[in-house]
Amino acid sequence: MTSDDVQELRDLVSKIAHHVGQSATHKTLDDDLRRIGLPPSTSGPSKADRTESSLLALPDDQLAEVARKMVAKYEWLGSDGRRMQDLVWMGEHHPHISKRTRRDIARALGGDELIEHYSRFRALLDALFDLGGGVLWGGRDYSVGGEIDRHFHHNPDWSVEEVFDAVGAIDASSDRRFGLLIEGIVSGNTIPDEGAQRRIATSISAPMEAAGLELREIGTLDGYPAFEVVSARAHRGRPKNLIFASSTKPDLRLNDAIDNEIEILSDPDDVLVYDRPITTSGIRWRDLQAWFQDTRRLASEREAKTQLYRRLRQSLPDSSPPQRLLFDLYHEIHGTAVYELPALLPEVWLYWDPLTVKARGVAALLNLRMDFLLLVPGGGRIVLEVDGRTHYGIEKEVSPGQKVWIADPSSYARTTAGSRRLTLTGYEVYRFGAHELRNDRQARPLLAAFFSELFLRHRVKAVRQ
Numbered sequence: 001m002t003s004d005d006v007q008e009l010r011d012l013v014s015k016i017a018h019h020v021g022q023s024a025t026h027k028t029l030d031d032d033l034r035r036i037g038l039p040p041s042t043s044g045p046s047k048a049d050r051t052e053s054s055l056l057a058l059p060d061d062q063l064a065e066v067a068r069k070m071v072a073k074y075e076w077l078g079s080d081g082r083r084m085q086d087l088v089w090m091g092e093h094h095p096h097i098s099k100r101t102r103r104d105i106a107r108a109l110g111g112d113e114l115i116e117h118y119s120r121f122r123a124l125l126d127a128l129f130d131l132g133g134g135v136l137w138g139g140r141d142y143s144v145g146g147e148i149d150r151h152f153h154h155n156p157d158w159s160v161e162e163v164f165d166a167v168g169a170i171d172a173s174s175d176r177r178f179g180l181l182i183e184g185i186v187s188g189n190t191i192p193d194e195g196a197q198r199r200i201a202t203s204i205s206a207p208m209e210a211a212g213l214e215l216r217e218i219g220t221l222d223g224y225p226a227f228e229v230v231s232a233r234a235h236r237g238r239p240k241n242l243i244f245a246s247s248t249k250p251d252l253r254l255n256d257a258i259d260n261e262i263e264i265l266s267d268p269d270d271v272l273v274y275d276r277p278i279t280t281s282g283i284r285w286r287d288l289q290a291w292f293q294d295t296r297r298l299a300s301e302r303e304a305k306t307q308l309y310r311r312l313r314q315s316l317p318d319s320s321p322p323q324r325l326l327f328d329l330y331h332e333i334h335g336t337a338v339y340e341l342p343a344l345l346p347e348v349w350l351y352w353d354p355l356t357v358k359a360r361g362v363a364a365l366l367n368l369r370m371d372f373l374l375l376v377p378g379g380g381r382i383v384l385e386v387d388g389r390t391h392y393g394i395e396k397e398v399s400p401g402q403k404v405w406i407a408d409p410s411s412y413a414r415t416t417a418g419s420r421r422l423t424l425t426g427y428e429v430y431r432f433g434a435h436e437l438r439n440d441r442q443a444r445p446l447l448a449a450f451f452s453e454l455f456l457r458h459r460v461k462a463v464r465q
Contacts, residue, residue: 009063009087012080014055021051030054036073037066063338064088065286069144079130089176091340092281093377093459095213095231102170104207105182106161111152113196114160114185118153120192120288123247124145124184128177129167158224179229188217188224197225218279228279237284242278243314244373272311277441282375288343315347322437323371325384327438329447341460342382348373350422376458381427388414430454 017038024032029050030040039057041050057068067084070381071077077084104392125131125148132143141149144166151158153192164170165220168445184190186200201215208215214232217225243250251265264273292311293304309331323346330344350369372384394408419429420421430450437443454460 004062005090009067009084010055010060012084013058013066013070014052014085015062016074016080017055018048018051019217021047026050030377036069037062038327049055059336060341064091064340082128082130083181086174089174092176094174094176094179095229095378097175097213097229098211099170099212101207101213102164102178104210105204106170107159108204108207109160109185109200110203111156111158111160113191113193113200115153115156117191117193120187120190122153123162124181124190124437125167128181128184129169129173131167133387182215182229183227186225186227188222188226192224194224194318201227235460238304242274242345242348244272244274244345245312246347247315247317248351250349260453277377282344282377282380283345284340285343286340288345289339311342311433319422320386320388320434322388322432322434322443324374325437325440325443326384326386326432326447329444330451333444333451340372342376344384345373345375346371347445374383376460378458380458382458383422383427383429385419385429385431386437387431 017033017036019030020032020036024047026047029047033040033051033054038054040054042053042057044050044053068087071081071085074081122145126145127217129144131145131148140146148158148163148166151336152163158166161170164181167173169181173181182204186197188194188197191200201217204215208229209232212232214230215227216230218228219226243262243264246266248266248270250271253263253265264271269317274288274291276287289301289304289308292298292302296304298304298307313324313327315328327344327346331338333340350370371386374380374382374384388440394405394406395403397403415431416439420430422429436446
């Protein structure tokens, strides 16, 4: 978001917060503000003054979270709520859908299924767009909703494209809002008929593929297929078991091999297992912190943040100061903006074998863990590896009691082979030489430039502090 967008979002949050403040009592005001993510008031004789003091204490990087809570909690927001959504979505990654692609999708959509389930389709449009209030003139409703009722339902002489034009879906809506419209059209909530859902999804596949997009089936919702608009480059699988922050091999067993249910038998202090649904939005620090706070039953967000950071850092090997420096600098460079950025997950288990190295052979156990994993918006999976000398050399005894490190082609070949395997399965792999991360002076500008370019590529909003 630009500075003007941030100010507009703050103005809208302030407007809604004052409505909340006026409907509260002095006794309940702070609790009502807290429920929408605002800090408690600090001063002021009136409710308006107290609400304003709370707003002044709200930093810019927490505006989006407060706006989300407001939209989720209050149905009466109307156009203000929709505008807050669009502003928040500006700071997130969503596949770009050009106006031409939107029009091509609209032209590919037949209206018969939507007319058959018109009340549900109308409810979807009303949830996403401003259809007006049903203004009557001479007994006729001239609002956008009234025109759609008349021309698409009662006397169907409008195409789906004309409906999209009428609500502003093609020219005025954000990428996210248009994506929600398409996802909603093919959902069981709008079309409670699986066959019809799949026919609609197939009908728009050609224009979506031409634009590098995909309407991907991601599971079921209330017994019906669920679809999501994603980039065609997004990883096809969905993370099911995220086991991380463990420096030792965890003790696992399959509770249910059919449903792939894994039980962790290791000491809970030795390994972390993120067990919440992971969507194509990835895992942000705020998601990880909320999970940690809930599972550890911690009283405050501050305590959860401190303990989580300490726990993740403890999992990094003492033998790799460069790895620890990368972790520290990721958080120092981005400051409080890390809260909305992808969480830098250390020591993530990719491959687990119940047999020992002796039984299976060392070559079969390569690339057990990723040094770091970022699950970014859009379904991207980014692996960061810090390569010490074991990745390209071996220690050799040159004389009794004297050892030196020498280049070893086979070690380097195993490293590159592991990278290829990850890349071919849909991961982005970036390798850093430990020599690049020897000290803060050398590593800080390198990592700042790297993450800036990386997040730009993935359209991740990174606010510099």
